[in-house]
Amino acid sequence: MAEVEESSKPLFAGLSDISISEDIPVEGDISVPLGSQNADNDLSTLDEPVKDTILRDLRAIGQKFVHVMYPKKSSALLRDWDLWGPLILCVTLALMLQSGSADSEEDGRPQFAEVFVIIWFGSVIITLNSKLLGGTISFFQSLCVLGYCILPLTVAMIVCRIVLLGGSGIIGFAVRLIVVTASFSWSTFASTAFLADSQPANRKALVVYPVFLFYFVIGWMILTFSPSH
Amino acid sequence: MSASQGSKNTNTEPWGGFDDNIIQGGGSAVVDMENMDDTSGSSFEDMGEMHQRMKEEEEVTEEAAATEEDTGEYGEFLGMKGLKGQLGRQVADEVWQAGKRQASKAFNLYANIDILRPYFDVEPIQVRNRLVESLIPVRMINFPQKVAGELYGPMMLVFSLVAILLHGMKTSGTVIREGTLMGTAIGTCFGYWLGVSSFIYFLAYLCNAQITMLQMLSLLGYGLFGHCVVLFITYNVHFHSLFYILWLVIGGLSTLRMVAVLISRAVGQTPRLILCGTLAALHMLFLLYLHFAYHKLVEGILDTLEGPNIPPIQRVARDVPVVANAVLNATINSIAAIVQSQ
DSSP, X not given: OHHHHHHHGGGGTOOSSOOOTTTHHHHHXXXXXXXXXXXXXXXXXXXXXXXXXXXXXXXXXXXXXXXXXXXXXXXXXXXXOOSHHHHHHHHHHHHHHHHHHOSXXXXXXXXXXXXXXXXHHHHHHHHHHHHHTTOOOOHHHHHHHHHHTTHHHHHHXXXXXXXXXXXXXXXXXXXXXXXXXXXXXXXXXXHXXXXXXXXXXXXXXXXXXXXXXXXXXHHHXXXXXXXXX | OHHHHHHHHHOSOHHHHHHHHHHHTXXXXXXXXXXXXXXXXXXXXXXXXXXXXXXXXXXXXHHHHHHHHHTXXXXXXXXXXXXXXXXXXXXXXXXXXXXXXXXXXXXXXXXXXXXXXXGGOOXXXXXXXXXXXXXXXXXXXXXXXXXXXXXXXXXXXXXXXXXXXXXXXHHTTOOOSSSOHHHHHHHHHHHHHHHHHHHHHHHHHHTTOOOOHHHHHHHHHHHHHHHHXXXXXXXXXXXXXXXXXXXXXXXXXXXXHHHHHHHHHOOSHHHHHHHHHHHHHHHHHHHHHHHHIIIIXXXXXXXXXXTTOOOSSOOOOXXXXXXXXXXXXXXXXXXXXXXXXX
């Protein structure tokens, strides 16, 4: 091997004396299939307008939203997972929770970070827990499901802000309580419907408890949120 | 050819040699395909075993074979192709290396999960029973009591405690200057669980008590169930007398349970006293701390520590006028409660 390496070094010296004529057909034969292979893989998305690509992705996200709002035994969320939806939901929720609650500037930033960290850290913990309990679901599938199932809580957050616009009396609080409780149970129910199949039958309660805790904390944050005046 | 092959066979890491060749970049697959027609069978044998490897490596092997044979005749030609091929090889090599790193990392993660899996091997009913048992001290100190080495319950209890603490911090309007509420809550709970477990384990080691780290973690983790219950109630129902009663009853029961287990596993008066005294004091004081620290007081303390930078709107501790008196007041109250209860 050492000889080879030594002898291969001066190869680059004599670039000028090259006999190309014999080698052209060989080069063509080899390089064309390589190029066409790459083109085949990318052609479907390379040639279409950017709008189509974005619309297709958005449609996929929207379909998953529908699946969460109407949870039935479907593997759509599990089959092709993505993290765009969770990211959108998480950022929306964090922004809405952050923008009002800041009494001062220094208080606002940790609020956003806190929501963000709770959501992602919590999902990772739940996922690891389900893996440890013997779940057959993959890491990102679980993250995807847990992230998409925040949707009812995000909707509850929007409703709460609208209710808070009208004033925060006892009726407003009652409405918020009802909305948040409903969306909390909705989230828990939806994520359980998706995740439960991958778990051993006798251990579902153990997997559901952290999910319950996770959505409970988020729901509680939404309920106690009050905008500054 | 033979010399190079010999070195290939004796080399402990044959692929390292080929990796070197990637960087050298003698030629490209183009030349190689052409040369494969007139190479000897030995080269094909090499190829055969190499086909089991990744595609990039396969290409590299071919290139190496080609380089070995045709350096003389096609040297200059290889040089020209090398410029183009070299970059590709390097990129491919880096991709391969990065992929290998990722794969090994992922594999390690999964391996670690498999290592941890036995500790999470529980049934719901077992967890429920252990939660109940954590509040029932067993008076059996002659024979070592069984401690289940399991981590699911403790982990979930610690996370529940984190959530309850967050709740307490929020309702008390605690403001933490450096850091977030979340981080503080997680740090407090996990710090207590891991720190005190290690400390007691260390003491147990010194005192010759027979308990493993896993059992200690499980024992202390289930001991936190009492804390969760007490704090959950008292963060919502603000009666000091109620807290003291619960502190003594529920906190005391869970502490007694752990103390009983430790007594049964230690030998001799002094070791038992040291171990159990330390654990009981830490456990009860931690509950007291969690209750008062995040009830209404901590903000006053923080403001005092901050000095003149007090924001215009500041909360004052609810029923304690001077912060310095807080600890004293708490102590007096607890003593009064103890006296009353006896």
